[in-house]
Amino acid sequence: MKQLFAALWVGLFALNLAHAQAQDLPQERAVPGGVAWVDLGAAANRPDARVGDVPVLVVGDTSRWTALVGIPLSATPGPKTLTVKGAANAWPYTVKPMKYAEQRLKVAPGKVDLSAADTARYERERTHQAQVIATHTDTPPAVLRLRAPVPGPQSSSFGLRRVFNGQSRNPHSGMDIAAATGTPIAAPAAGRVIDTGDYFFNGKTVWLDHGAGLLTMYCHLSDISVRVGDELAAGQTLGAVGATGRVTGPHLHWSVSLNRAMVDPALFLSTAAAR
Numbered sequence: 361m362k363q364l365f366a367a368l369w370v371g372l373f374a375l376n377l378a379h380a381q382a383q384d385l386p387q388e389r390a391v392p393g394g395v396a397w398v399d400l401g402a403a404a405n406r407p408d409a410r411v412g413d414v415p416v417l418v419v420g421d422t423s424r425w426t427a428l429v430g431i432p433l434s435a436t437p438g439p440k441t442l443t444v445k446g447a448a449n450a451w452p453y454t455v456k457p458m459k460y461a462e463q464r465l466k467v468a469p470g471k472v473d474l475s476a477a478d479t480a481r482y483e484r485e486r487t488h489q490a491q492v493i494a495t496h497t498d499t500p501p502a503v504l505r506l507r508a509p510v511p512g513p514q515s516s517s518f519g520l521r522r523v524f525n526g527q528s529r530n531p532h533s534g535m536d537i538a539a540a541t542g543t544p545i546a547a548p549a550a551g552r553v554i555d556t557g558d559y560f561f562n563g564k565t566v567w568l569d570h571g572a573g574l575l576t577m578y579c580h581l582s583d584i585s586v587r588v589g590d591e592l593a594a595g596q597t598l599g600a601v602g603a604t605g606r607v608t609g610p611h612l613h614w615s616v617s618l619n620r621a622m623v624d625p626a627l628f629l630s631t632a633a634a635r
């Protein structure tokens with residue numbers, strides 16, 4: 361009887377630990393635009409895991425490491441592999457299929473059929489963004505659950521296949537939060553400002569680096585109140601909500617990038633803030 365109680369107690373304790381970990385990590389959803397958890401087992405040092413040549417965020421301790429893999433919206437479902445430096449075998453994981461709905465939007469015609477000058481500007485900005493999204497610093501983020509950057513209704517429009525004025529464009533790779541122009545935007549976790557600018561589609565934009573390939577992006581701002589290189593504490597204001605760039609009205613567009621893949625910010629919201 362004593363042993364049974366002891367076994368039950370240990371079982372409950374293990375369950376608690378698993379629960380605590382699940383609350384601290386982003387939700388697992390191994391679909392395009394989601395996050396896969398890949399168990400890397402025990403190791404004396406943090407494994408150097410990669411998808412292709414892109415480093416992947418690894419959390420845990422010497423008893424058990426877990427790779428958190430951001431899966432791009434463009435990923436084809438099916439078996440994938442992760443490599444670990446110094447390991448002979450690759451770690452398998454599977455991307456499950458996910459069908460996102462379609463969203464039809466009406467915007468100014470000049471934001472869909474681009475002039476030659478706007479096309480050239482957009483291409484320059486796309487190249488610049490590819491450099492920003494490749495930012496990688498070694499220190500992992502202190503927290504992996506994020507606060508909502510502004511209060512307000514959160515759309516579940518991540519991943520929607522978008523049709524602007526009847527023409528198909530890139531899927532929606534972030535979360536829109538409805539808020540009035542001027543509403544302060546708070547850093548959802550500590551981070552360093554790695555880019556600010558006023559872009560054709562994204563309008564006034566701020567990028568934060570939280571470490572180890574976890575980045576966040578804020579678009580369509582009316583005002584930017586930080587500079588590249590600033591170190592922000594969680595909750596510090598980085599700018600204000602606006603309607604700059606390609607928008608239908610004032611709101612915050614919030615993107616989360618993990619190992620260069622835009623993933624659903626809802627997976628990272630702290631349980632208290634999630635709805």
Ligand SMILES: [Zn+2]
Nearest residue numbers: 534535536613
């Ligand atoms: Zn958006």
